[in-house]
Amino acid sequence: MVRIRMWRYGFYSVVASTGLSLAIMILVPWIFGYDPREVIGAGFGYALLSRRGLYSVIANATPLLATSAAWIVGVRTGVFNIGVEGAVQVAAIAALTCGAFVKLPSGFHHVVVCASALGAGALWMLPVAYLKRKWNVHEVLAxxxxxxxxxxAVGATVSTFLRDSQWPMFSVQILPSARVLPLFGGSNVTILSPLSLLICLAVYFVFWHTRLGMHLRATGYDMSTARNLGIRTVKMQSMAFMSAGALAGFAGFVLTSGMPPMWRITDSAEILTNWGYLGIAVSVLSRNHPLVTPFGAFFIAMLLAAARGLxxxxxxxxxxxxxxxxxxxxxxxAPAFAGIVQKALLAVSGPSTSSREEGDRGE
Amino acid sequence: MTNLLRMNAARSGVLVFIVLLALAPGLYFGFEHAVSLFLIGIAAMAPIALGAAGEVIVERCGMFNIGIEGMMLVSALFSTWVATVSGSLGWAIIAGGVSGGLLGLAFGVLATRGRFNQLLLGLGLNTAAVGLVTFVLFFGFGTLGFYRIPPNLRMPKVMTQYGPLSYMSCLAVVLSVGVYFILAQTRFGLRAKGVGFNPFVTDTLGIDVYRLRTVAAAVGGMFAGLAGTYLSLDWVGLISPTLVQGRGFIALACVKFGGLDPILTLEGALLFGLLSSMSLWMQNLPGTAVLMRQGGSYLFLMLPYLAVLVILVAFRQQTQLAKGIGTPYRRA
Structure with a gap:
């Protein structure tokens, strides 16, 4: 038997999904009468070969990394936290409020705005954790x-105290002292992109190399055994909810302070929607492993940019x-899909490595 | 016996709460207005009740389908397309039900024989449905945002002096009560409960767990399909990617609220329908005019969702009626 490391397993899963979904993305327009060469040129040519497209891919991947990390934290601890979407939106409200109305020197202002977004995201998840712990309300429904x-709430706040008097559908802008400036002229790539990569690494480090992470993963793997071994599982899950909220909060910060040249949102929250659900797709694609997440995030971000090109x-x-x-x-x-990837991996690796096979633990 | 008494007490308690909620606007505006609001509540109840009744069957058999939302949307699209092409309302309703049933069948086969992750299946369906509707609207109907159903293709309604009452709303009530009788009084119901309680034991009795679960998923999908058809061809009168507005998830909440009892689930759906109509009523209160001008409508839109959360806590069910919901069964 061959030992398959989770990150490699996830990486091959990303590669296989990429191939399949590229085929779908070309096939669907082809059914409706579009030339596949035109689709490749307009979609993937734009996303991968033009400078604007590449900037867009990196900018789109940034919030995706944070939201997928948020989902991973939940799912590894045994909770299906679909509330990342709402936490991003509430965090964006908090970031806008602090960024537009609080006057502080640049640098310090950034930290305050980021902290407010993280705090708002974490607090948003508090009732979910409480409802689950106290009254056993299923987290998916809550x-x-x-x-x-x-x-x-985004609509309500943008129509009231966050409203821009000149542009009624828009919120006020973040003050210049709290704006994260683009790294390259004409792009919306900021320093937050490498920072979100570091966040994924931090999630990996905590979950795989600390005692707390081991307790969190044990809770997700088998809650009753973990409880019998003395792990405070309820506390672990509450902590997972709050941490996921904070990570979603970072995505909210990215989409407001780190989104040049807008630095604001609309009352219909267009810029803020779907990041939570896309984050789930990234994590699923990456087999819920934070080290593979950047590949998954890059792939989904590329799809978004390609769709823009199309x-x-x-x-x-x-x-x-x-x-x-x-x-x-x-x-x-599909477990069958996981099996196909595993078999392909075994065929590639050969029988020379060690003897334990890791499955889809914690998923 | 104790469980039955508790269930009856819960049903009666919720019914009393519903009556009080329905009477509240009457005290302020008069009886006619209260009945009118009640009819709006019934209209809002129908899609949730249909989706929830189907989900009760699915969860009784030990599965968990969060893809109701996507099934409603795809069926709404398909029924609209059939109505536009054939010009027949009857065929459109059948098409809606059948398309939902086929999606449910696919869900059932994949979840049982394929042992797919049911949560991810549902999530994938919901995500793909939104994109699919936008895409088909663009290529099939030549529009990007929404397609309005021509008046001659919309379902007829019973016109009362207080407002319209849809036939589909009545059908939703009949089907929910029907599900109750099927689960309580028929062999299928008994077997479904058995599969939900313990598929291993049921399997040893010679009952095909996979087939029963697949049938349940198909029936659940058909109910969701009818709910989608109602939304597009009856209540809202258009098809758009945002047509369902979370009603599939609210149906799931009603199932949890009802503890897999179809009558209590129906009452939950009616409660949510009434709360939705109450939020409309509150928007028209004289005192809220100032608030409405300052974006207060969003606050009223939030109310039903917050109310569902409160209801989930207030009427939580302690009894677990089907073990291991969502866990795939593998024959030993």
Whole structure:
């Protein structure tokens, strides 16, 4: 038997999903009468070969890294935290409030705005943890309800105290002292992109190399055994909810302070929606492993940019990405798919390595 | 016996709460207005009740389908397409139900024989459905945002002096009560409960767990399909990617609230429908005019979702009626 390391397993899963979804993305427009060469040129040519497209890929991957890390923290601890979506939105409100109304020197202002977003995200998850702990309310239901509340909260705040008097549908802008400036002229890539990579590494380090992480993973792997071994499982899950909220909060910070040249949101929260659900797709694709997440995030971000290219050059609706993302989740829901990847990996690795096989633990 | 008494007490308690909630606007505006609001509540109840009744069957058999939302949306699209092409409302309703049933069948086969992760299947379906609807609207109907159903293709309603009442709302009530009788009084119901309680024991009795679960998923999908058809061809009168607005998830919340009892689940759906109509009523109160001008409508839109959370806590069920919901069964 061959030992398959989770990160390699996840990496091959990303590669296999990439191939399949690229085929779908070319096949679907082809069915509707588009030339596949045009689709490749307009979509992937734009995303990977143009400077603007590449910037867009990196900028899109940044919040995805944070939201997928948030999902991983939950799922590794045994909770299905779909509330990342709502936490991003509420964190964006907090970041905008602190960024637009609090006057502080630059640098310190950034830290305060980021802390407010992280705090708001974590606090947003507090009722979910409490409801689960105290009254056994299923987190999927509680978080879905809170996602809707979060979405309407954006509308309510942007129409009232965050409203820009000149542009009624827009919120006020973040003050220059709290704006994260682009690294390259004309792009929306900021220092937050490498920072979000570091966050994934930090999640990996905590979960795989600390006692706390071991307790969190043990809770997710087998809650009753973990409880019998003396791990405070309820505390671990509450902590996972709050940490996931804080990570989602970072995505909220990225989408407000770190989103040049807008530095603001709209009342329909267009810029803030779907990041939570896309984060789940990234994590599923990466077999819930933080070291593989950057590949998954880059891939989904590339799909988003390609869809933008298809919209610009071929006038195709960008929602084609959602079909592809949905199908990716489908494919990865199959144990058979995991088996195919495993078999391929075994064939590539050969029988020379060590003897333990790791499955989809914690998923 | 104790469980039955507790269930009856819960049903009666929720019913009393519903009556009080329905009477509240009457004290302020008069009886006619209260009945009118109640009819709006019934209209809002129908899709949730249909989706929830189907999900009760699915969860009784030990599965968990969060893809109701996506099934509703795809069925709404398919029924709209059939209605537009054939010009027949009857065929459109059948198409809606059948498309939901086929999606449910696919879900059932993948979840049982394929042992797919049910949560991810549902999530994938919900995500793909939104993209699919946008795409088909663009290529099939030549529009990007939404397609309005022509008036001649919309379902007829019973016109009362207080407002319209849809036939589909009545059907939702009948089907929910029907599900109750099927689960309580028929062999299928007994077997479904058995599969939900303990698939291993049920399997040893010679009952095909996979087939029963697949049938349950198909029936659940058909109910979701009818809910989607109602939304597009009856209540809202259009098809758009945002048509369902979380009603599939609210149906799931109603199932949890009802503790897998179809009658209590129906009451939960009615409660949510009434709360939705109450939020509309509150938006029209004279005192809220100032608030409404300052974006207060968003606060009222939040209310039903917050109310669901409160209801989930207030009427939580302690009894676990089907063990291991969502866990794939593997024959030894």
């Amino acid at each position: 978080t879905i309800m809170l996602n809707w509340v979060g979405l309407f 919209q610009i050059y071929l006038k195709l609706p960008p929602e084609i990405t959602q079909v592809v993302v949905g199908l990716i989740i489908f494919i990865n829901a």
